[in-house]
Amino acid sequence: MLRLSMQAVTYVLGAPCQVYQQRLRDGMIGHWQWPLASIHELLGGGWSDILESKTIWRLSVAAIAILVYLVFHGRNVEKAKAPYAGYRSFWEPTFWVRLRFINGAWPIIMDGYRKYKDSMFWIRRNDRDILILSNKYVDELRAIPDEKLSGFEADVENLRGPYYLDVILRSNLHTRSLNQKMSPNLQAYVDIVRDELAHALKSEMPESENWTEVPIGDFLLRIIARISARFIVGLPLCRNEEWLRVSTVVGVNVFTTVLILRELPPFLRPLHPVIVRCLPSWHRLLENLRVARSLIAEVLEQYTLNKREGKVNYDEAASPLLLWMSENGSNSLERDPVNLAHRMIFLGLGSIHTTASQAAHAIHDLTARPELIIPLREELEQVLCTEGGWGKSALMKLWKLDSFMSESQRVNPPALTVFHRLAMEPMTLSDGTYLPKGTFIAMAAASILLDPDVVPNPEKFDAFRNYRERLEPGESTRHQYAMVDKDHLHFGHGRHACPGRALAVNELKLILGSFLLNYDLKYPEGKGRPANQTVDEIVFADPKATLLIRKLSQCGRRRCDGKTLHCLMIQDLSEGAPIYT
Ligand code: HEM
Numbered sequence: 001m002l003r004l005s006m007q008a009v010t011y012v013l014g015a016p017c018q019v020y021q022q023r024l025r026d027g028m029i030g031h032w033q034w035p036l037a038s039i040h041e042l043l044g045g046g047w048s049d050i051l052e053s054k055t056i057w058r059l060s061v062a063a064i065a066i067l068v069y070l071v072f073h074g075r076n077v078e079k080a081k082a083p084y085a086g087y088r089s090f091w092e093p094t095f096w097v098r099l100r101f102i103n104g105a106w107p108i109i110m111d112g113y114r115k116y117k118d119s120m121f122w123i124r125r126n127d128r129d130i131l132i133l134s135n136k137y138v139d140e141l142r143a144i145p146d147e148k149l150s151g152f153e154a155d156v157e158n159l160r161g162p163y164y165l166d167v168i169l170r171s172n173l174h175t176r177s178l179n180q181k182m183s184p185n186l187q188a189y190v191d192i193v194r195d196e197l198a199h200a201l202k203s204e205m206p207e208s209e210n211w212t213e214v215p216i217g218d219f220l221l222r223i224i225a226r227i228s229a230r231f232i233v234g235l236p237l238c239r240n241e242e243w244l245r246v247s248t249v250v251g252v253n254v255f256t257t258v259l260i261l262r263e264l265p266p267f268l269r270p271l272h273p274v275i276v277r278c279l280p281s282w283h284r285l286l287e288n289l290r291v292a293r294s295l296i297a298e299v300l301e302q303y304t305l306n307k308r309e310g311k312v313n314y315d316e317a318a319s320p321l322l323l324w325m326s327e328n329g330s331n332s333l334e335r336d337p338v339n340l341a342h343r344m345i346f347l348g349l350g351s352i353h354t355t356a357s358q359a360a361h362a363i364h365d366l367t368a369r370p371e372l373i374i375p376l377r378e379e380l381e382q383v384l385c386t387e388g389g390w391g392k393s394a395l396m397k398l399w400k401l402d403s404f405m406s407e408s409q410r411v412n413p414p415a416l417t418v419f420h421r422l423a424m425e426p427m428t429l430s431d432g433t434y435l436p437k438g439t440f441i442a443m444a445a446a447s448i449l450l451d452p453d454v455v456p457n458p459e460k461f462d463a464f465r466n467y468r469e470r471l472e473p474g475e476s477t478r479h480q481y482a483m484v485d486k487d488h489l490h491f492g493h494g495r496h497a498c499p500g501r502a503l504a505v506n507e508l509k510l511i512l513g514s515f516l517l518n519y520d521l522k523y524p525e526g527k528g529r530p531a532n533q534t535v536d537e538i539v540f541a542d543p544k545a546t547l548l549i550r551k552l553s554q555c556g557r558r559r560c561d562g563k564t565l566h567c568l569m570i571q572d573l574s575e576g577a578p579i580y581t
Pocket residue numbers: 151152174175178347350351352354355358414418419420489490491492493494495496497498499500501503504
């Protein structure tokens with residue numbers, strides 16, 4: 001039945017899509033014209049040509065096939081027994097609940113969490129139902145092997161991966177590179193991040209001591225793309241404008257494609273292979289991958305040449321992950337340059353937008369709460385003074401900054417749900433809870449941290465709540481931003497917990513520290529912190545928000561070991577630069 005309806009609809013829709021693609025190739029229409037102009041083109045071109053011929057009956061066959069499919073689809077799918085969250089009344093139609101989820105996921109998940117936080121409940125996203133489990137199950141679930149409860153399969157399903165992300169399904173080389181190469185050499189990677197940040201800030205930051213308006217989201221994206229590129233692909237590619245462009249726009253193209261596919265009615269899912277080919281964002285994504293493949297091929301060729309001539313001059317401890325992967329891939333597929341290029345792009349995807357989004361939230365929270373600036377600046381100056389600069393030990397001693405960042409993430413979560421896993425076979429948990437094969441599970445990470453039983457006064461933005469906890473006897477190594485446990489799930493948990501989180505937290509400290517010490521921030525006249533936006537479970541700061549930034553002019557006021565503490569300018573980030581005058 002499914003195959004029949006797919007074939008029928010593919011037959012009908014395939015032609016106009018081909019017309020559309022041909023017109024794109026011929027330059028007759030531009031990607032940016034989608035959806036309005038290109039639909040017009042299609043109507044004027046592909047559709048009308050087709051309608052003139054034998055297509056009416058084809059459309060009818062397809063419509064009937066869709067109807068039959070709609071009626072029978074999903075009828076016999078076994079589902080875990082749990083209540084559904086989000087219905088306003090018994091009479092509210094399910095399609096309406098799904099549509100409300102697109103921009104209203106917060107209240108729906110909060111409602112479910114309040115009622116069923118100790119058991120489980122279903123949420124209805126437009127493309128699928130997701131079973132939200134209580135976090136009391138997290139330790140049991142994280143012990144279940146991937147063959148039974150898969151994190152990769154869940155990511156690929158969640159991000160409509162088959163159309164571009166299959167590289168992560170075929171091997172976990174990117175995760176191994178972080179766990180086996182980066183984590184044991186974190187200090188060396190923090191050093192190169194600091195070096196690249198100094199370069200990025202010099203290239204991107206306004207030098208003026210007058211207020212300058214900047215689009216803060218784009219601005220942070222550029223800075224973090226530069227830093228990520230440094231540890232992913234290394235010099236000189238990390239400063240190549242084409243690489244930087246591709247590694248930042250690819251995220252936009254992926255999410256546009258994913259969200260369009262997700263928001264189509266679920267019964268159209270079998271048609272995704274056809275529909276995706278009609279999406280300009282998908283064609284742009286393929287173009288991004290093409291560019292990435294050619295740039296990575298050049299780097300690898302040059303690297304092989306240099307190696308043969310004994311001219312490789314990377315610091316062994318912090319060599320780019322690309323080179324580590326090209327040498328440590330365990331088979332020819334893992335070492336294949338095309339495969340590596342795709343993996344670099346998706347490592348960038350996992351590290352750039354996530355970190356940039358948290359940085360944007362934190363900068364907004366600082367700008368909206370200027371009373372935090374003095375205590376954070378004082379801590380930075382005191383720690384950098386006693387530690388003699390921006391080393392890893394200094395970053396670990398910035399407890400107030402760490403606490404502020406963690407609080408900023410608590411109220412501005414990267415996503416409302418995390419710990420996405422797909423049941424690859426039926427399973428029964430220790431308390432008898434039954435999860436049929438194919439159940440897509442998640443945890444309500446954001447709601448947990450708004451629960452007064454977990455966080456006292458959760459509605460209050462209390463920048464130093466973790467800092468105070470750490471001052472308690474025996475608590476100094478706990479309550480840190482990068483730590484995960486059953487209540488703190490924003491970096492996931494278990495074997496798929498974010499392997500880049502320690503580096504991300506250090507990156508964020510370096511960026512926020514540089515902003516705090518070198519710049520004043522404020523909102524343009526009449527504006528305040530813009531409200532966050534959500535699409536499905538994804539949360540992001542307003543991408544159009546702007547801030548006013550000005551370079552600090554007053555330096556040399558504070559004393560440090562009898563010397564005047566210099567302004568800790570951006571160049572002080574670079575290794576060896578003096579921080580005292
Ligand atoms: C603030 C920034 C970041 C946030 C909020 C974040 C969050 C996450 C989350 C929620 C997961 C899924 C965990 C799970 O399912 O249990 C994840 C996985 C991952 N992250 Fe991050 N991440 C961040 C930065 C980074 C950075 C900088 C890197 C690379 C250096 C990175 C690389 C990865 C990779 C490779 C995975 C997949 C791990 C696996 O499936 O085994 N992330 N991240």
